[in-house]
Amino acid sequence: MICEVLHYPDSRLAEKSKPVEEITKEIKELAAAMTETMYKEEGIGLAAPQVGKLHRLVVIDVSGPEVRNELMTLINPVIVSAEGSCDSEEGCLSVPGYRSKIKRSETVVVKAQDLEGNDVTIEADGLLAICLQHELDHLDGILFIDKMSRLKRSLYDKKVKKWLKR
Template sequence: MICEVLHYPDERLAEKSKPVEEITEEIKELAAGMVETMYKEDGIGLAAPQVGALYRLVVIDVSGPEVRNDLMTLVNPVIVTAEGSCDSEEGCLSVPGYRAKVKRSETVTVKAQDLEGNDITIEADGMLAICLQHEIDHLDGVLFIDKISRLKRSMYDKKVKKWMKR
């Protein structure tokens, strides 16, 4: 089932998510809806808060958008190590019509669970490392535009205000 993606400045996007205590059918259905939504929107990642569910749950597939063959569903993901630094050009399904350079760690190690409750560890670099950081930020109520300069942020905020008046 396709989920509605929340858009900035929706205040729910700034809320911190709670851990998934038990992987229930409801959580599995939420994850399935998030995957369907991410693919429909040609995204490479989606966090539960972006669809109004304050759970520590993300779906990622950086193989797309033409081919989709590397889906990851991560429950309670945590970055345990982060090294190096790089600039990444980012966009977001919750921040439509805007892209900006963001400083990220070059490599990360993430621990999480899959939908069966199995512990998994992901060592990532490149696009996957950036996407993991971006989606885990959502779980803490942080958008990529929270990491850009005040000037760029105020320019984007002005655009959003114009769009909202329409």
């Protein structure tokens, strides 16, 4: 089932998600729907708040777009270490039609649970590290545009206001 992806400036995107207390049938169904939505939208990651659900749940697959074979479903993910710094050109399904350079950590270690409740540890660099940071930011109500300079952000906000008036 395809989910509706919320778009900025929807205030729900700024809310902080709550931990998943139990991996229920509903959580598994949400993860499957998020995965289907991410693939349909040709994204590489999607967080539950982007579809209006305030759960600490993300799906990520950086293998695409032609082949999709590295799906990760992470429940209650936390970055336990981050090192280095890099510039990353980012976009977002919740901020359609806009990309900007953002400073991110070069490498991260993330701990989470999978859909079966098993503990997982992911050591990542490159695109996966950037995607993990981006999606985990969503769980705390942070969009990549929140990390831009004030000037770039104000220019973007002016564009959004024009779009909303149409």
